[in-house]
Amino acid sequence: KAGVTQTPRYLIKTRGQQVTLSCSPISGHRSVSWYQQTPGQGLQFLFEYFSETQRNKGNFPGRFSGRQFSNSRSEMNVSTLELGDSALYLCASSTTGFAGELFFGEGSRLTVL
Amino acid sequence: AQSVTQLDSQVPVFEEAPVELRCNYSSSVSVYLFWYVQYPNQGLQLLLKYLSGSTLVKGINGFEAEFNKSQTSFHLRKPSVHISDTAEYFCAVSDPYSGAGSYQLTFGKGTKLSVIP
Numbered sequence: 186k187a188g189v190t191q192t193p194r195y196l197i198k199t200r201g202q203q204v205t206l207s208c209s210p211i212s213g214h215r216s217v218s219w220y221q222q223t224p225g226q227g228l229q230f231l232f233e234y235f236s237e238t239q240r241n242k243g244n245f246p247g248r249f250s251g252r253q254f255s256n257s258r259s260e261m262n263v264s265t266l267e268l269g270d271s272a273l274y275l276c277a278s279s280t281t282g283f284a285g286e287l288f289f290g291e292g293s294r295l296t297v298l
Numbered sequence: 299a300q301s302v303t304q305l306d307s308q309v310p311v312f313e314e315a316p317v318e319l320r321c322n323y324s325s326s327v328s329v330y331l332f333w334y335v336q337y338p339n340q341g342l343q344l345l346l347k348y349l350s351g352s353t354l355v356k357g358i359n360g361f362e363a364e365f366n367k368s369q370t371s372f373h374l375r376k377p378s379v380h381i382s383d384t385a386e387y388f389c390a391v392s393d394p395y396s397g398a399g400s401y402q403l404t405f406g407k408g409t410k411l412s413v414i415p
Binding site: 220230 | 408
């Protein structure tokens with residue numbers, strides 16, 4: 186069974202630009218969550234989607250948005266990039282079964298210059 | 299809001315020695331508890347989880363953790379570590395009664411385990 190796939194793995198942007206990250210969950214998983222990982226703040230929850238609906242959102246500004254498609258694939262978008270947005274963005278998928286048993290992708294490492 | 303405290307940011311240990319990575323959480327209500335491991339340049343992998351039942355939980359790669367409700371702790375242990383255990387370990391908590399119907403995890407800051415040959 187294929188794991189969670191995130192693209193691109195690495196990208197460099199400049200301040201003010203926007204970026205879109207993609208996540209393909211494990212087949213059959215309907216929940217997709219996004220986390221931001223930085224050395225200073227650690228792992229922080231961004232949002233979670235289930236069946237194309239955002240069920241929960243973390244404490245991030247409106248520049249961070251996401252969506253989920255009917256095939257459960259998800260994208261997240263960050264507009265007007267700031268230096269502080271440099272981070273590893275991790276996507277995780279799960280079934281509706283065990284709460285919190287998330288399967289993570291390898292992440293998309295964003296560098297903002 | 300829940301919080302998770304991992305008391306040690308870095309833990310060096312010699313190969314084949316035992317190790318304990320400490321984790322405390324803030325919630326006084328029932329929670330689900332997890333340990334994840336992250337190897338360099340990779341995502342997180344679930345080591346073990348506590349949902350209910352026996353307080354001693356066994357996971358992959360010889361790790362185990364003990365849930366202590368009175369001390370709100372969920373420490374991770376391994377009796378004999380290997381070089382391949384060098385990684386960063388994250389403790390996480392999820393509130394099954396949050397009402398949001400969403401599986402949000404709150405993570406600790408992580409503990410970097412370095413196994414010395």
